[in-house]
Amino acid sequence: MxxxxxxxxxxxxxxxxxxxxxxxxxxxxxxxxxxxxxxxxxxxxxxxxxxxxxxxxxxxxxxxxxxxCFPEKMELLSNGSVLQVRNRYGTARYSVADSTLSWIKREDSIPADAKAMLPQAVSPDGKWACFVKKTDAASGELYLKNMSTLEEFLLNDKCDFDYDEVPAKWAGDGSVFVYEKAGNLYFGDPKAIYQKVQMGEEFRKIGEGTINCVQWANGKYLIYINRDLVYKISAKELYTRGLYSPVVGIGIVIGRLPIGFDSHKDKFWVSPQVNQIVTVSANSVISSYKINGTASSYFTSVYSKPFKDISASAVDYDVFFCSDGSQILWVNLIGLLDGKRNSSVYRLSSELKELIRVENATRPLLSPDGRKIVFASQKFAFVYDLGTWLELGRISGEKVYSYAWSGSNLLYIGGESTVREWKAENNRFSKDGKMLFLxxxxxxxxxxxxxxxxxxxxxxxxxxxxxxxxxxxxxxxxxxxxxxxxxxxxxxxxxxxxxxxxxxxxxxxxxxxxxxxxxxxxxxxxxxxxxxxxxxxxxKPSDERKKLALIFDAIDSADGLTHILAVLANYDIKATFFLNGEFIRRYPQECKQIIESGHDCASMYFSVTDLTEKGFIIDENFIRRGLARNEDEFYAATGRELSLLWHAPFYKANNEIKKAGELSGYKYIEAGRLSLDSYTLEKAADGKKWYLSARDLVKLYVDSAEPDMIIPVTVGLSDGTRRDFLYEKLSLLIGDFLDFGYEFKLVRDLK
Structure with missing residues (x-):
């Protein structure tokens, strides 16, 4: 018994x-x-x-x-006199002057569904914010909000919706912002919009591109990249150049990049003095340049190499500029052999020198004076001096979820138990912070x-x-x-x-x-x-929460794997990866990374083969041997066993093939006859009509959602080209289904 x-x-x-x-x-x-x-x-x-x-x-x-009041998101308003806290129950504001907390917007009920917190681009003075109201699965409306009166002003009635960022960026003093609309960039004056005296958009156009094409430098200058040309535009001259752009041009050209800038895949950072620029191309190649200021010449290259860590793969990057001319490079990583989240911090000059490695760190935030950064790891929050990379203070006791600078010597720390005020004296932060509320x-x-x-x-x-x-x-x-x-x-x-x-x-x-x-x-x-x-x-009687599963098809490319694992970890979602033998042989470390990240691994046969093509003699023995070989190669790479789930490459299988897999002990997973995100521009040019952009695919899956749905996502393609990939919009896909009350399960747990 x-x-x-x-x-x-x-x-x-x-x-x-x-x-x-x-x-x-x-x-x-x-x-x-x-x-x-x-x-x-x-x-x-x-x-x-x-x-x-x-x-x-x-x-x-x-x-x-x-x-x-749990601090899922925090923002400082009204020149630092109000701390705004947002969570699933609504929005509360803490008054620094009289130490009171009040809710300005809250749910009347207890929300049953998981909702992703939407981002806001708040001006540095805390008086304004740009945000996107969702209108459908992939689109929304861009608004400007007066944070005192809560009045809203429509900027763009049709923009891309995203759970991670807002297509707007503020100047350092909050007097002007840049926003993206229909493939172009425009500037706006919040006071002029509020007073209804803003000029028409045709007079406020900066140029073509996405919001990734611009960065503010020291709040005074807007740096704009158009292909390989880099422009410098004074904030004071925006109106003049907008009115007379056909005559005076967009701005002053300060140099050229040796390779064209792809605003959909690349990022850049510029120093406050506008004498340095750092780019990251295709999430891989890190390049640091000196800005010469000569319009016709290329920037002087100081460093340009692909980032490589033998123990981990890079998720994303942040760059901070030091007064001595070097940069601090922050790289978020996922371990190849253990699947753990880490961040490496490097000093970047003519070479890359690692300073520290931090386990499971939050994203760093730069102080207003550009001299300190704050980040959290485990149950500590840390402040470091950017130039010397010396620790200025740490506060312990609870996991930290959010933080906000008020000036350069005061921080608000949002933890799992308390929200605290953390002050510095003589440039050193105290060991304990003042508790504001729970x-x-x-x-x-x-x-x-x-x-x-x-x-x-x-x-x-x-x-x-x-x-x-x-x-x-x-x-x-x-x-x-x-x-x-x-x-x-x-x-x-x-x-x-x-x-x-x-x-x-x-x-x-x-x-x-x-x-x-x-x-x-x-x-x-x-x-x-x-x-x-x-x-x-x-x-009130209600059915169970609707369920669905994400499955990821790794055929012969690992291009999107790191991004996929990072997004799944952010949402704490487990998924099933179907691995082809070609992928296992090419990427044995990545196979271990997947399974050590807590995901299921299943089989997609041992070769990239259309098993239904004429010329193949497919019998039970052929399928058995192919599945067995995949098992052996996966075990050799990881020391673990594949789950007894499989599907044929490209989901092309007949009843005989499925039956043979069943006799081998496998359950066949059907996710439709088409893996839509594997369709390429070449196939579309060949007359096939199934090519859809990543956002169109998200909308298609959300609009056709049903319980126990299985959504296939291709990890990467080695053959053919696409403008974008579904895995790049994975956060959008997951957030949409959470908003609609769905719960993510492993495919083996569906009905």
């Missing part, structure tokens, strides 16, 4: 698996004044998981209040014989207690003896909190809504003793 301990472990495992994508109400309590305290625990795939503390009124005379709630309870709320946050076996200030909607470190608070908390846990007063009882119970694990109920003892759900929508 199975032991009780094993049974319990199995039940725990099943419970965790079943509840992976649920919303759960926890720890309800009620005080003598009929105020109800409870937490909501979100564990939704593709988004950050955290517990939010709420207070409701059992008499229903007051609306529900959110007591903690991000989430581990344990909260009513104080004995009082209306006050206490929240306990524990770290390294030590609990810190906080008292709630209902007038300012923030928390302060408790003045009570921590031992007394801790003992009361333990007693409260034993008694499963105070769930009943003289009039009401609060409890969690079952619900017919399968998007929620449970619901929160209040029972009224008076009258007929009725019960009601605090949130009625949580008890």
């Amino acid at each position: 199975m032991s009780r301990k094993i049974v319990i472990l199995i039940l725990i495992f099943l419970n965790i698996t079943f509840l992976h994508a649920q919303v759960k109400f926890e720890n309800p309590q009620i005080n003598a004044e009929s105020k109800v305290l409870f937490t909501v625990n979100h564990k939704l795939g593709g988004t950050v998981s955290y517990k939010t503390l709420f207070m409701a009124d059992a008499t229903q005379s007051e609306s529900t209040r959110i007591l903690t 991000s989430s709630a581990n344990t909260a309870f009513w104080k004995p014989n009082a209306e006050n709320i206490v929240c306990a946050q524990s770290a390294t076996n030590k609990a810190t207690f906080y008292d709630y200030d209902p007038f300012k909607n923030v928390w302060q470190t408790s003045a009570d003896d921590s031992r007394t608070s801790f003992e009361f908390m333990k007693k409260a846990e034993v008694s499963v909190y105070a769930v009943q007063n003289a009039r009401y009882r609060v409890y969690t119970g079952l619900t017919d809504n399968k998007l929620y694990e449970n619901a929160l109920y209040i029972r009224n003892f008076s009258g007929n003793g009725t019960s009601y759900a605090v949130y009625p929508e949580t008890v």
Whole structure:
């Protein structure tokens, strides 16, 4: 007979698996004044998981209040006097002057679906923001918003939608911005737009290109690249050059790049003094140049080499300029042999010298004066001096999700437990920051014989207690003896909190809504003793969350693999990779990288062959031997076994081929007769009509979505050309399906 301990472990495992994508109400309590305290625990795939503390009124005379505010995104507004925090419940603002937190926009219900947080391009002075409102799967409308009045002004009624960036960039003083529209770049003056005196777009055109073609240098100059020519445009001259561009031209040409700039695949950075420029071409070749200022000459090359790390592959890059003429190169990596996320920091001059390697780091953020950067790793936030690369301070205790500079000596750090203010004195940051408010709630309870709320946050076996200030909607470190608070908390846990007063009882119970694990109920003892759900929508009957699977076909190219793995990791999604024998033989380290990143690996036969072509004698033995050979080669490369799933190359298989695979122990995965993103321009020119852009493919899949759908994505192509690839829009594809309430599963877990 199975032991009780094993049974319990199995039940725990099943419970965790079943509840992976649920919303759960926890720890309800009620005080003598009929105020109800409870937490909501979100564990939704593709988004950050955290517990939010709420207070409701059992008499229903007051609306529900959110007591903690998780910093999924943070921005500084009104010249640093307001800290804006955005999360799945809405938008809150913390006033630095009076230490109060208030919600300016919030959800009335408890959101059941995972939603990706949308980016905003906020002006450096915090008075304005550009953002995109989604109109369909791949498109949206670009708006300018006044962050004080919340008025919105339409800039572009048809632009590409993206979950990662906004097609707009601000000058350093926030007086002007550049935005992309219909393949062209324009500048805008927010004050003129607000006062409705902005000139027509035909007088504000900079030139052709995408938003990647421009960068601001020191807030004074706009650097614009058109193919290989590099222009310098003074912010003060934008209107003049816009009005008289046929006569005076776009700007001053300050040199040429030796290779044309592809704004869809390349990136560039320019120094504040406009005397250096760094480019990264095709996410591979790093080039550093001196700007000579001569219109007809090429820039002087200081360094130009493909980036190579024998232990990892590069995801993306950041570049920061130092006063001594060198640059700091930040490279985000995925390990080839262990699949771990790391970042390497290099000093770039005439050579590349590694300074440090950071495990699982957040993206670095440069201070306003350009001399410091902040980043986070594990449960630490770090500040480094850019020029010397010396540590100026670190703050520990919790995982960090967001941060914002206020000047160059003050930081706001958004962690998993608290949001803190972190100051520097004499150019050194303190060991501890000032706690502003709580991000989430581990344990909260009513104080004995009082209306006050206490929240306990524990770290390294030590609990810190906080008292709630209902007038300012923030928390302060408790003045009570921590031992007394801790003992009361333990007693409260034993008694499963105070769930009943003289009039009401609060409890969690079952619900017919399968998007929620449970619901929160209040029972009224008076009258007929009725019960009601605090949130009625949580008890309305609903089907389970719709599921779908992503599968990735690696035929003979690894071009998009690093990007794919990075996006999947960002959304915490696991997928199945179908590997062809040609891919395994060419990229054995990448095969290990896939499986060590936690993904399933399945078979796409041992060769790149259309098994249905005439001339092949396909029998059971042929299929068995091909599948077996793929297994052996994968095991030799990784020391692991392939999953017993397969599909033929190009999804071309008949019933005889599928039956032969079945007799070999394999299940055939059908994702349609076509892998649409493998169609090339050459095939389109040959009369085949299936060529679609990456954005059109995203829209096609989203518009035709259905439960248990399988979406195939090609990792890379060695033959033929495309303008873009579906894997380049993977974040958009995933975000769209999350917005529509889908949950991503491994293909073997679908019906």
